[in-house]
Amino acid sequence: MIPSRTALGVLGGLVALAILVGFPLAFSNPTTTTIAFFVLIFMIATTAWNAFSGLSGYIALGHAVFFGSGAYALAIGAEKLHLSGGWSVFALVPVSGVVAGVIAVPFGLVALRTRRHTFVVITIAIFFIFQLLAFNLGITGGSSGLQTPTPLWTAVGYNQRFYYVAAAILVLTVAMACGIRYSRFGLQLLAIRDDEDRARGLGVRTRRVKLLAFVASAIPTGMAGGVYAYFLGQIFPQFAFDPLFDISIALMAFFGGLGTLTGPLLGALVLESLQQEFTLNFSAGSLYLIVYGALFLVVILLLPRGVVPTLSSLAPRVREQIRRRAEVPPPPDQARDVA
Amino acid sequence: MTALLEIDDVKKSFGGLRALDGATFSVEEGSIAALIGPNGSGKTTLFNVMTGYAQVDSGDIRFRGRSITSAGPDRVFALGIGRTFQLTRIFARMTVLENMLVATQRHEGWLRSVFRAAGSPSERERAFELLEFVGIAGLSSLPAGNLSYGQRKLLELAYVLVADPEVILLDEPAGGVNPSLINHIIDRIREVNRAGKTLIVVEHDMQFVMDLCERVTVLDQGRVLTTGSPDEVRSNPAVLDAYLGGDDEEEDDEVGAAVLET
Amino acid sequence: MGSAYAKAVVDGILTGGVYALMAAGLTLIFGVMDIINIAQGIMVILGAYLSYSLSVHFGMDLFATLIITIPALFVVGVAVEWFFMRRLADRDRTAMSILVTYAVAILIEGGITQVYGVSYLQLHASYVDTSVHIFGFYLPYIYLYGFALAIVLLGALYAVLYLTRFGQSLRAALQDRRAAELIGIDVDRVRTITFGIGIAVTAAGGMVFGATNSFNPNSGYDLISRLLTIVILGGLGSIGGALVAALFMLVLEDVVAVAWSPVWSTLVFFAVLVVVLTVRPEGLFGRAATRAQ
Numbered sequence A: 001m002i003p004s005r006t007a008l009g010v011l012g013g014l015v016a017l018a019i020l021v022g023f024p025l026a027f028s029n030p031t032t033t034t035i036a037f038f039v040l041i042f043m044i045a046t047t048a049w050n051a052f053s054g055l056s057g058y059i060a061l062g063h064a065v066f067f068g069s070g071a072y073a074l075a076i077g078a079e080k081l082h083l084s085g086g087w088s089v090f091a092l093v094p095v096s097g098v099v100a101g102v103i104a105v106p107f108g109l110v111a112l113r114t115r116r117h118t119f120v121v122i123t124i125a126i127f128f129i130f131q132l133l134a135f136n137l138g139i140t141g142g143s144s145g146l147q148t149p150t151p152l153w154t155a156v157g158y159n160q161r162f163y164y165v166a167a168a169i170l171v172l173t174v175a176m177a178c179g180i181r182y183s184r185f186g187l188q189l190l191a192i193r194d195d196e197d198r199a200r201g202l203g204v205r206t207r208r209v210k211l212l213a214f215v216a217s218a219i220p221t222g223m224a225g226g227v228y229a230y231f232l233g234q235i236f237p238q239f240a241f242d243p244l245f246d247i248s249i250a251l252m253a254f255f256g257g258l259g260t261l262t263g264p265l266l267g268a269l270v271l272e273s274l275q276q277e278f279t280l281n282f283s284a285g286s287l288y289l290i291v292y293g294a295l296f297l298v299v300i301l302l303l304p305r306g307v308v309p310t311l312s313s314l315a316p317r318v319r320e321q322i323r324r325r326a327e328v329p330p331p332p333d334q335a336r337d338v339a
Numbered sequence B: 001m002t003a004l005l006e007i008d009d010v011k012k013s014f015g016g017l018r019a020l021d022g023a024t025f026s027v028e029e030g031s032i033a034a035l036i037g038p039n040g041s042g043k044t045t046l047f048n049v050m051t052g053y054a055q056v057d058s059g060d061i062r063f064r065g066r067s068i069t070s071a072g073p074d075r076v077f078a079l080g081i082g083r084t085f086q087l088t089r090i091f092a093r094m095t096v097l098e099n100m101l102v103a104t105q106r107h108e109g110w111l112r113s114v115f116r117a118a119g120s121p122s123e124r125e126r127a128f129e130l131l132e133f134v135g136i137a138g139l140s141s142l143p144a145g146n147l148s149y150g151q152r153k154l155l156e157l158a159y160v161l162v163a164d165p166e167v168i169l170l171d172e173p174a175g176g177v178n179p180s181l182i183n184h185i186i187d188r189i190r191e192v193n194r195a196g197k198t199l200i201v202v203e204h205d206m207q208f209v210m211d212l213c214e215r216v217t218v219l220d221q222g223r224v225l226t227t228g229s230p231d232e233v234r235s236n237p238a239v240l241d242a243y244l245g246g247d248d249e250e251e252d253d254e255v256g257a258a259v260l261e262t
Numbered sequence C: 001m002g003s004a005y006a007k008a009v010v011d012g013i014l015t016g017g018v019y020a021l022m023a024a025g026l027t028l029i030f031g032v033m034d035i036i037n038i039a040q041g042i043m044v045i046l047g048a049y050l051s052y053s054l055s056v057h058f059g060m061d062l063f064a065t066l067i068i069t070i071p072a073l074f075v076v077g078v079a080v081e082w083f084f085m086r087r088l089a090d091r092d093r094t095a096m097s098i099l100v101t102y103a104v105a106i107l108i109e110g111g112i113t114q115v116y117g118v119s120y121l122q123l124h125a126s127y128v129d130t131s132v133h134i135f136g137f138y139l140p141y142i143y144l145y146g147f148a149l150a151i152v153l154l155g156a157l158y159a160v161l162y163l164t165r166f167g168q169s170l171r172a173a174l175q176d177r178r179a180a181e182l183i184g185i186d187v188d189r190v191r192t193i194t195f196g197i198g199i200a201v202t203a204a205g206g207m208v209f210g211a212t213n214s215f216n217p218n219s220g221y222d223l224i225s226r227l228l229t230i231v232i233l234g235g236l237g238s239i240g241g242a243l244v245a246a247l248f249m250l251v252l253e254d255v256v257a258v259a260w261s262p263v264w265s266t267l268v269f270f271a272v273l274v275v276v277l278t279v280r281p282e283g284l285f286g287r288a289a290t291r292a293q
Helices: A005-026 A030-056 A064-080 A087-111 A116-136 A155-181 A184-201 A206-232 A243-256 A262-281 A287-302 A307-327 A332-337 B043-050 B073-079 B096-103 B121-134 B149-161 B179-194 B206-212 B230-234 B237-244 B249-261 C002-033 C040-058 C062-083 C093-116 C141-163 C165-175 C177-183 C187-212 C219-234 C239-259 C262-279
Strands: B005-014 B017-027 B032-036 B058-063 B081-083 B167-171 B198-202 B215-220 B223-228 C131-134 C137-140
Touching: A005 A030, A005 A155, A030 A155, A030 A184, A030 A206, A030 A243, A030 A262, A064 A087, A064 A116, A064 A206, A064 A243, A087 A116, A087 A155, A087 A206, A116 A243, A116 C093, A116 C219, A116 C262, A155 A184, A155 A206, A184 A206, A184 B073, A184 B096, A243 A262, A243 A287, A243 A307, A243 C093, A262 A287, A262 A307, A287 C093, B005 B043, B017 B043, B017 B058, B017 B215, B032 B043, B032 B179, B032 B206, B043 B081, B043 B167, B043 B198, B073 B081, B081 B149, B096 B121, B096 B149, B121 B149, B121 B179, B149 B167, B149 B179, B179 B198, B179 B206, B198 B206, B206 B230, B215 B230, B215 B237, B223 B230, B223 B237, C002 C040, C002 C137, C002 C141, C002 C165, C002 C187, C002 C219, C002 C239, C040 C062, C040 C093, C040 C187, C040 C219, C062 C187, C093 C219, C131 C141, C137 C141, C141 C165, C141 C187, C141 C239, C165 C177, C165 C187, C177 C187, C219 C239, C219 C262, C239 C262
Parallel strands: B017 B223, B032 B198, B032 B215, B081 B167, B167 B198
Antiparallel strands: B005 B017, B005 B058, B215 B223, C131 C137
């Protein structure tokens, strides 16, 4: 008796949650928890990105704007409020999210007027505008960047606290993505993806729907940026606004499965852990650029639907096999005769 | 009495091409009207401007006396005019049921849709009702992209009905469909008309048109050639000319009559 | 002060010509294949690096290096098209092409960094380091030669397009792909060669760019954003549009650099791109994109 998909889903969710909560307690080595932290950050960003781009089909390559804005918002906020390291700085994380969301409104209004391919280009252009601003405005500290307060925690405790904050944001983000996907709103986004004009002709308020999804995807991304900035203790414009960030989350979402719920999580888990291992064992250098580029090409061209959808379309076949075997087991002696 | 839908001297060009050159006709409420004409006569363009998918260069389109010339597809839809597409436009990656559910939210506040489940029980019920009406209820959980061409046509019909429009524009509902399915489609269309809806059908299949429609409007080179009952139109020599380009008269009459018989 | 502006305008026109050449390649690729080649920027840089190696290690004159780099980049273009662009499905083709070419660009950037490192380089030659004195300011000869080169190559491009049979096929495919296929034009071959040509012109652009700017592997981003602005401004698919837009944008940038500051002049490109796309998504001269993407 094979359990229903929903039952499996809920069970899987609970297991994942248990792992999420228990992980840093079981593996308290700071190197491991640092990697885990970064994985969580990317899970948040990819899930949020996917909630917009995966469902609507509008590939945005400018979400680093939200990540970087969130990062700078936290850094500037901490400075203006004269916060010293500790739990209080985490209170600025929601602010990072709000800042990103606010920026997403004009960004979205401008960018979403265009067709899909010019949309991608315009998100890239706006991203570079922000990067330029970060390099040149006084308030962002220019090319020397900004610092964030340093909390006085032990190495293990430091990582654990950041891990759990990120985990909490992740749970909220996944809940949001889930809510969007299974609501009427999600249906409208999917319709926009498949045939936007037709959707419009059927009464879907396409512009508002797209904008709302865009802003919704910006908020968790901004929060991730804020936490990230606080963790690192220091941000620079080229890392807060990094074109590789955009490519990475797109790649992770494509790898896992664009538009699915678990896909972004899987993609971030696999690819970010790989990337972290890579930078630890090889000098960062330019090798990972080559690997990223190559990996992206492989994924887009050979696995266009991503891992999760490919696996789940295999699932019915696997079930069929199991069913067949269960019904007609070959008698042992006959099998031997048929050479 | 004003007709339900009036098309008044509509002109539309694409680059140098005159797709519509002063088309004028009207449709009475509760009727089933046909729009026929040779390829390139402007039928689909006319549908497009009527439903807001294209804008006219000049002329007026009125629904219940009010001008809808500049309305976009969403406004036209909200006013109660639905249409199907010649090359079926369905949401291929969503299931048949989900396709139907997208169409059910005409009256929704857009922000509320975030907090609504994909389909309320009553909406699902209605969706299933319509799927049964057209005959594809059994396919409701399949991705719409997996449907055969004929099944897609039925799906198109189903979801143009979801919003309960007053007027339905059908763009080649029988085009490319298995002959055995065509009678079923004619039957469903008659049923819809009996429920009080006005229908305008663009079709190449002459038998289909003659069987189904009360009034036939012939379009040629962007202009209305003539309007009348199916019999009147069938025997009009100008119509035969339009379809054949008019060279040798006698031969044309025979061939043309044969064309209109099929 | 006036001469500073005069210099800016002249600079802008001269470099604009070179940018027009590189943008022509980009716009041609889109016109024939519906592909937005994000890698165009890094290809220019690749051309610059190749010219660098040839001139430094083999002592070749910069213009002479083009004899090798142009065909080399043509081959690179054909290879990229053959291995990657072909596999793009028709659905969402343009948006996917952006992702694929972005990936290719990153790949190439990584490769270049591995080989050459991240330090800035510049191409040198006698005509790069010496200037001519006109209109009250000094202009390195390379600007004039580069402009001349661009004009010659653009002229050659026009000749190919309008005087050869291949060019005819290309223009037919540009107008209406389906119709071209129906007449029996081998559209696949046209696409491959067009992509090759589109990349080959970046070799020339790269040499001139490398001689007039210091560059490193990161310079590709800046370049591609300029090329995209030019191409979208001039209208995707329109070479004439690209020429006008290139001249306009480069002059604008140089004037802004003088009037305001060099830092913000780069911003001008992005800002113009965003404004144009918002107001007129199909560019100023482009065919209104009625194609479904």
